[in-house]
Amino acid sequence: xxxxxxxxxxxxxxxxxxxxxxxxxxxxxxxxxxxxxxxxxxxxxxxxxxxxxxxxxxxxxxxxxxxxxxxxxxxxxxxxxxxxxxx
Amino acid sequence: xxxxxxxxxxxxxxxxxxxxxxxxxxxxxxxxxxxxxxxxxxxxxxxxxxxxxxxxxxxxxxxxxxxxxxxxxxxxxxxxxxxxxxxxxxxxxxxxxxxxxxxxxxxxxxxxxxxxxxxxxxxxxxxxxxxxxxxxxxxxxxxxxxxxxxxxxxxxxxxxxxxxxxxxxxxxxxxxxxxxxxxxxxxxxxxxxxxxxxxxxxxxxxxxxxxxxxxxxxxxxxxxxxxxxxxxxxxxxxxxxxxxxxxxxxxxxxxxxxxxxxxxxxxxxxxxxxxxxxxxxxxxxxxxxxxxxxxxxxxxxxxxxxxxxxxxx
Numbered sequence: 343x344x345x346x347x348x349x350x351x352x353x354x355x356x357x358x359x360x361x362x363x364x365x366x367x368x369x370x371x372x373x374x375x376x377x378x379x380x381x382x383x384x385x386x387x388x389x390x391x392x393x394x395x396x397x398x399x400x401x402x403x404x405x406x407x408x409x410x411x412x413x414x415x416x417x418x419x420x421x422x423x424x425x426x427x428x429x
Numbered sequence: 430x431x432x433x434x435x436x437x438x439x440x441x442x443x444x445x446x447x448x449x450x451x452x453x454x455x456x457x458x459x460x461x462x463x464x465x466x467x468x469x470x471x472x473x474x475x476x477x478x479x480x481x482x483x484x485x486x487x488x489x490x491x492x493x494x495x496x497x498x499x500x501x502x503x504x505x506x507x508x509x510x511x512x513x514x515x516x517x518x519x520x521x522x523x524x525x526x527x528x529x530x531x532x533x534x535x536x537x538x539x540x541x542x543x544x545x546x547x548x549x550x551x552x553x554x555x556x557x558x559x560x561x562x563x564x565x566x567x568x569x570x571x572x573x574x575x576x577x578x579x580x581x582x583x584x585x586x587x588x589x590x591x592x593x594x595x596x597x598x599x600x601x602x603x604x605x606x607x608x609x610x611x612x613x614x615x616x617x618x619x620x621x622x623x624x625x626x627x628x629x630x631x632x633x634x635x636x637x638x639x640x641x642x643x644x645x646x647x648x649x650x651x652x653x654x655x656x657x658x659x660x661x662x663x664x665x666x667x668x669x670x671x672x673x674x675x676x677x678x679x680x681x682x683x684x685x686x687x688x689x690x691x692x693x694x695x696x697x698x699x700x701x702x703x704x705x706x707x708x709x710x711x712x713x714x715x716x717x718x719x720x721x722x723x724x725x726x727x728x729x730x731x732x733x734x735x736x737x738x739x740x741x742x
Contacts, residue, residue: 367525368517375509382547389659424670
């Protein structure tokens with residue numbers, strides 16, 4: 343299986359704000375952990391924004407199988423029916 | 430040859446395994462010689478496998494989070510504790526620096542582990558899967574199971590099926606097992622199709638129907654794609670019909686008889702078609718009389734005892 347979609351790594355500056363924390367010996371206090379969590383969340387929002395625009399530019403891909411996509415929370419849930427008939 | 434003490438094996442015939450989990454059965458199915466070396470004799474490579482280590486770390490951090498949530502702790506504090514766990518787990522306290530194994534791979538490393546657990550737990554903060562609370566009041570995470578299969582070994586002892594299910598959940602009024610799988614690859618139909626057939630998940634589905642008062646509907650696989658600069662998540666239902674489970678069990682019983690045959694013959698043949706990528710390939714490629722020396726040089730010993738419980742059943 344090959345990697346088909348790998349967005350660019352985050353910019354150096356974004357990662358380096360966590361570098362300082364990552365070089366310290368654990369455990370971390372609550373305030374430091376809260377700051378790190380907030381930083382990871384900022385990264386996620388930024389990545390999701392980039393992901394959204396990349397997806398909009400991309401042509402729809404043909405699906406290789408026909409699982410039923412059932413909405414489950416925020417994600418899609420794939421289910422293959424073991425007792426289904428050939429199509 | 431002396432055998433490591435292991436409660437999963439027969440005291441009567443010490444190379445006959447009585448208690449079987451998915452690791453040992455999967456290993457025997459792959460290659461009897463691999464099974465002999467890694468499970469019976471307990472050899473493992475000195476070099477750790479980042480994919481295995483990363484998976485264990487993610488499972489453990491997720492377990493901690495679900496335990497905290499089930500005890501009434503809020504999401505924020507639970508995420509911070511899970512993050513702290515990841516950072517402690519990946520730190521070499523002797524050398525006071527990150528563990529080398531978590532600094533070698535551009536995809537699976539200390540940073541991507543921390544990012545993945547925070548993003549994953551945020552993704553499922555309002556999880557439609559509800560963790561089952563067991564009769565003892567504890568959340569059903571890292572649930573250990575063990576039951577007799579009703580199959581008697583040639584020694585007169587009973588074979589046992591055992592293992593650990595990540596999490597038991599209720600979803601759409603049904604009971605499900607839940608398992609987390611990390612991958613570098615895209616979470617698409619191919620990814621989820623790779624779990625059918627699958628020895629581990631068939632075993633979990635089979636066990637769920639046996640050990641719980643209510644049958645499980647199947648396994649929900651939580652996929653986590655770990656990229657260099659992102660983590661992405663998706664869920665898949667892995668279903669097994671009763672006929673599929675019956676078929677898996679028939680195969681399992683045949684495998685047990687094969688294990689008996691190998692133990693009685695004191696010989697576990699190589700499956701030479703499964704050597705590609707095997708960590709023991711270099712050992713098996715050498716003449717039998719020198720293999721032990723090569724094993725001692727390049728491998729360490731550990732005891733794989735699937736009867737050591739982790740959770741709460």
